[in-house]
Amino acid sequence: MSSPEKTPDKNQVSTGKIIAIIAVVLVGVVAGTMLSMRAADKDAKKQFERPGALGHEMRSTLNTNNMVWVPGGTFFMGSENGQEDEKPVHEVAVDGFWMDKTEVTNEEFDKFVRATRYVTVAERKPDPKDFPGVPTENLVAGSVVFTPPPGEVSLENHFAWWSYVPGANWRHPQGPASDIKGLERHPVVHVCWDDAAAYAKWAGKRLPTEAEWEYASRGGLDRKPFSWGEEKVPGGQWQANIWQGQFPNENKLEDGFRQSSPVRTFPSNRYGLFDMAGNVWEWCADWYRPDYYANSPAKNPPGPNDSFDPNEPGTAKRVTRGGSYLCSDLYCTGYRPSARMKTSPDTGLSHTGFRCVVKGPPPG
Numbered sequence: 001m002s003s004p005e006k007t008p009d010k011n012q013v014s015t016g017k018i019i020a021i022i023a024v025v026l027v028g029v030v031a032g033t034m035l036s037m038r039a040a041d042k043d044a045k046k047q048f049e050r051p052g053a054l055g056h057e058m059r060s061t062l063n064t065n066n067m068v069w070v071p072g073g074t075f076f077m078g079s080e081n082g083q084e085d086e087k088p089v090h091e092v093a094v095d096g097f098w099m100d101k102t103e104v105t106n107e108e109f110d111k112f113v114r115a116t117r118y119v120t121v122a123e124r125k126p127d128p129k130d131f132p133g134v135p136t137e138n139l140v141a142g143s144v145v146f147t148p149p150p151g152e153v154s155l156e157n158h159f160a161w162w163s164y165v166p167g168a169n170w171r172h173p174q175g176p177a178s179d180i181k182g183l184e185r186h187p188v189v190h191v192c193w194d195d196a197a198a199y200a201k202w203a204g205k206r207l208p209t210e211a212e213w214e215y216a217s218r219g220g221l222d223r224k225p226f227s228w229g230e231e232k233v234p235g236g237q238w239q240a241n242i243w244q245g246q247f248p249n250e251n252k253l254e255d256g257f258r259q260s261s262p263v264r265t266f267p268s269n270r271y272g273l274f275d276m277a278g279n280v281w282e283w284c285a286d287w288y289r290p291d292y293y294a295n296s297p298a299k300n301p302p303g304p305n306d307s308f309d310p311n312e313p314g315t316a317k318r319v320t321r322g323g324s325y326l327c328s329d330l331y332c333t334g335y336r337p338s339a340r341m342k343t344s345p346d347t348g349l350s351h352t353g354f355r356c357v358v359k360g361p362p363p364g
Contacts, residue, residue: 067100069363074093075094076089077293094209094212095300099216103279106170106185112199116202143165145173146349147162148249170189173189190348190349192345207356207357211300213322217269219269239267240335241260241278241279241325242327275322282321283318287318288309289308290309320341322334
């Protein structure tokens with residue numbers, strides 16, 4: 001087995017089709033019929049610009065009370081010690097911007113849903129057109145939930161710890177019998193890129209570019225392995241909600257959490273941003289291409305115009321950043337500021353959320 005630095009995060013690999021594959025197994029459709037849950041490359045604008053998608057207009061004024069100003073500057077993006085898609089390290093300049101201090105919480109997302117009557121993708125019944133040959137009664141709304149196996153399993157088979165759970169969504173993160181009571185200050189999960197973009201539009205914000213996200217995550221620290229510096233556990237104190245123990249069946253809970261943690265639980269970075277490492281993965285605006293860094297603009301790179309993932313050439317992906325509570329040194333080091341991951345934009349997961357940014361004048 002390769003070292004953690006060379007092992008791709010299979011918590012995220014192939015998630016563009018993981019819902020379809022697991023759902024196919026659950027309903028007993030002939031194995032080998034590989035279906036995509038929805039067209040991954042469809043434009044998210046169609047999700048929230050079609051008539052009736054949002055019940056009210058977006059906010060007319062921007063509230064930066066729960067945001068911090070990230071001053072513009074230049075940094076070295078990427079890492080020579082990470083995965084191949086983190087290379088080459090290249091100098092990037094970004095303009096200043098406002099960024100949410102924390103990941104969007106269940107409480108905040110609930111306000112959006114109440115104001116707009118928005119229905120997330122995980123709450124919608126799958127379209128039969130996207131599942132030719134599957135009986136309509138087997139197409140049920142749901143999402144993908146981390147389900148730890150009872151014992152050790154091969155880390156090459158990520159289906160051993162992911163389950164498609166009918167009725168799982170942001171309101172019911174573990175399935176229909178669960179709810180978010182007591183989790184109001186936890187990051188919202190089971191939101192796909194389309195859902196996150198709809199929230200951002202309503203809030204008068206947007207999702208961060210990948211360059212903005214990495215720049216903010218580093219907090220002004222140049223080419224450090226972690227957003228807080230050189231040492232992973234300085235003074236014996238965990239700085240992020242990640243996995244300790246034998247993944248995926250043994251979590252020693254040394255950081256105090258089995259799953260997500262309330263935002264602001266761990267120290268902020270030097271810009272005053274919380275959970276830029278661990279807790280939940282965060283959607284970025286960019287399409288994913290592993291070769292983008294070789295041709296990336298030196299100032300405010302917007303990301304590529306299209307997507308390509310050599311692991312799944314037929315599925316378009318968006319970038320996620322920051323790692324999650326499932327990131328383990330034995331399996332995934334996605335909590336590093338340079339680490340990149342990718343997921344189909346129509347796929348929500350129990351360890352993926354987001355935060356927003358907006359351009360604007362600096363604080364007076």
